[in-house]
Amino acid sequence: MFLAWSEIKRNKLRFLLITSILLLVSFLVFFLSGLAAGLANMNREAVDKWHAQAVVLTEESDKSLYQSSLDKGEADGLGAKETAVIGQMGSIADNGKVKKNVVLFGIEPEGFIMPKVSEGEVAFSVENGVIASDVLKDEGFAIGDTLELSSSDTKLEIIGFTDQARFNAAPVLYIDLDDLQHLKFGDAAEINADLVNAIVVKDTNWSKLKVPEDLEIIEVENFIKNLPGYTEQNMTLTYMIYFLFVISAAIVAIFLYVLTVQKISMFGLMKAQGISSGYLAKSVVAQTFILATIGVVVGFGLTWLAGSFLPSAVPVQFDLQTMIIYGLILITVAILGAVISVWTIIRIDPLEAIGG
Amino acid sequence: MVLELRNAKKTFGEGNTLVEALKETNFKVERGELVAVIGPSGSGKSTFLTIAGGLQAPSEGQVIINGNELSKLNEKQRSKIRLQEIGFILQASNLVPFLSVDEQLELLNKVKKGNMPNDERQQLYKDLGITKLRKSYPSDLSGGERQRVAIAKALFSNPAIILADEPTASLDSDRAFEVMELLQHETKSKQTATIVVTHDIRLIKYFDKVYRMTDGVLELDMTAYE
Numbered sequence: 001m002f003l004a005w006s007e008i009k010r011n012k013l014r015f016l017l018i019t020s021i022l023l024l025v026s027f028l029v030f031f032l033s034g035l036a037a038g039l040a041n042m043n044r045e046a047v048d049k050w051h052a053q054a055v056v057l058t059e060e061s062d063k064s065l066y067q068s069s070l071d072k073g074e075a076d077g078l079g080a081k082e083t084a085v086i087g088q089m090g091s092i093a094d095n096g097k098v099k100k101n102v103v104l105f106g107i108e109p110e111g112f113i114m115p116k117v118s119e120g121e122v123a124f125s126v127e128n129g130v131i132a133s134d135v136l137k138d139e140g141f142a143i144g145d146t147l148e149l150s151s152s153d154t155k156l157e158i159i160g161f162t163d164q165a166r167f168n169a170a171p172v173l174y175i176d177l178d179d180l181q182h183l184k185f186g187d188a189a190e191i192n193a194d195l196v197n198a199i200v201v202k203d204t205n206w207s208k209l210k211v212p213e214d215l216e217i218i219e220v221e222n223f224i225k226n227l228p229g230y231t232e233q234n235m236t237l238t239y240m241i242y243f244l245f246v247i248s249a250a251i252v253a254i255f256l257y258v259l260t261v262q263k264i265s266m267f268g269l270m271k272a273q274g275i276s277s278g279y280l281a282k283s284v285v286a287q288t289f290i291l292a293t294i295g296v297v298v299g300f301g302l303t304w305l306a307g308s309f310l311p312s313a314v315p316v317q318f319d320l321q322t323m324i325i326y327g328l329i330l331i332t333v334a335i336l337g338a339v340i341s342v343w344t345i346i347r348i349d350p351l352e353a354i355g356g
Numbered sequence: 357m358v359l360e361l362r363n364a365k366k367t368f369g370e371g372n373t374l375v376e377a378l379k380e381t382n383f384k385v386e387r388g389e390l391v392a393v394i395g396p397s398g399s400g401k402s403t404f405l406t407i408a409g410g411l412q413a414p415s416e417g418q419v420i421i422n423g424n425e426l427s428k429l430n431e432k433q434r435s436k437i438r439l440q441e442i443g444f445i446l447q448a449s450n451l452v453p454f455l456s457v458d459e460q461l462e463l464l465n466k467v468k469k470g471n472m473p474n475d476e477r478q479q480l481y482k483d484l485g486i487t488k489l490r491k492s493y494p495s496d497l498s499g500g501e502r503q504r505v506a507i508a509k510a511l512f513s514n515p516a517i518i519l520a521d522e523p524t525a526s527l528d529s530d531r532a533f534e535v536m537e538l539l540q541h542e543t544k545s546k547q548t549a550t551i552v553v554t555h556d557i558r559l560i561k562y563f564d565k566v567y568r569m570t571d572g573v574l575e576l577d578m579t580a581y582e
Contacts, residue, residue, distance in 0.1 A: 002459075002463065002466055006454060006459055006463075007454045010454035010455075010493070266453070269444075272411055272438070272446075273438065274435050274436065274437070274438035274442070275435075275439065276435055351412050
């Protein structure tokens with residue numbers, strides 16, 4: 001550590017360069033991880049809010065809530081501890097000032113998927129009253145707003161807000177299931193009164209439940225993975241993060257190797273004097289550890305700072321645990337990047353260094 | 357006997373390309389002796405020095421340093437012997453460019469596990485006249501100052517042997533004599549065995565014995581002082 005730190009102190013500019021690069025890479029990794037979490041959350045937070053284990057959909061829907069249509073009476077035959085039915089419809093909501101793409105979740109008020117209301121009325125107290133995702137507040141929607149829907153003449157009224165309620169990147173409007181059926185089916189609402197999109201199951205032994213052949217029961221996580229674009233988007237960002245790990249290892253490896261090659265004769269002289277390869281190798285590793293740690297810690301701070309200045313429209317959600325894990329991975333790959341330099345040091349012949 | 361070469365020989369290549377860099381050599385040096393090895397370039401002086409310093413093994417024969425026969429040791433053990441028993445002074449300054457004078461010795465203190473008390477270190481600085489240079493870096497020092505620091509490193513924690521390869525090569529006459537006086541003083545006061553490889557015959561007066569290397573043959577030169 002002594003040799004490593006002394007060199008850093010003496011050659012500040014040189015080491016500032018590599019630390020800056022590591023700082024920028026770690027900033028990018030942290031930011032992308034925040035973006036990945038934020039985007040994932042935009043897709044799934046309304047589903048996570050159910051605190052359920054499984055979802056029953058029609059087999060032919062290919063795990064898509066949008067394409068599934070089943071009789072809500074099937075819920076009684078499942079034998080699950082708790083079930084809740086859900087009807088779904090996509091639309092554009094217009095409060096007269098702003099138009100916004102929304103998802104309507106038709107639910108039964110007594111069901112366990114009824115959201116906690118953070119502001120406004122706690123139940124569907126008026127016909128066509130909706131409890132809206134509080135994301136809409138930032139978009140200019142308010143309690144008491146009358147909403148016109150693109151696909152219907154029926155007008156809705158916002159009677160309350162609930163937090164963390166987005167599905168497939170769209171804010172959710174929770175509405176009484178009966179009201180949704182009228183919206184969806186119009187005059188045919190009574191005939192289709194029992195048609196819902198899915199049954200949400202709260203039962204840890206859900207895998208043992210027997211469902212009719214034309215239905216399938218899938219784990220909630222599997223349901224989320226099958227949301228349009230969810231897996232592709234997550235994989236893209238995850239691979240970008242993985243590539244950044246590889247890139248940071250390569251940057252450190254190249255930089256340290258160049259530095260080591262420049263110091264071959266010095267290392268050779270030190271080895272001739274009896275200083276072991278192990279001591280010199282430890283010094284290079286210690287140097288890498290110091291530089292990577294400084295880069296990652298500053299990158300971490302910079303990410304938090306940048307995050308606090310971002311507008312709410314940017315879907316970034318920093319998770320401390322993930323950031324710590326990614327930070328440790330960055331430090332580890334940086335140290336792996338020092339392996340080539342360590343190998344070079346071990347192979348230096350002191351005799352050649354002193355010209356013997 | 358601090359250093360002894362018994363029938364040591366170094367050859368490179370084989371058959372028609374065989375080169376005897378060091379022909380069969382017997383050599384001894386005692387504590388407190390300052391010995392010169394002189395000879396023209398390419399005569400085998402450096403080969404002799406690197407064998408004596410355990411940096412390469414002889415093709416035949418033995419090298420014994422303070423009772424340790426080097427051929428029986430592995431590289432790690434030889435490295436330890438170099439660290440503990442030998443101080444090197446090289447033609448090119450063997451200072452670490454990013455360490456101050458104080459840090460150069462602190463590094464040795466760390467790798468040698470702190471076997472030189474601070475007061476002894478201060479005395480060493482004083483003896484070599486480098487007390488004021490303690491905070492300076494190699495790039496701030498003159499050639500003579502750098503060699504004095506190199507001598508301080510070589511003498512750190514009182515090694516049994518000092519091996520110096522052309523320690524005055526980059527110095528003017530005054531600085532060269534100054535360095536030799538220092539080496540002579542330290543050899544006698546610390547009872548170190550010092551071997552200096554040089555081609556500078558102006559320095560002969562400082563040595564107790566002078567050996568001449570000619571085409572790989574090392575012989576005591578009785579006429580060197582004439």
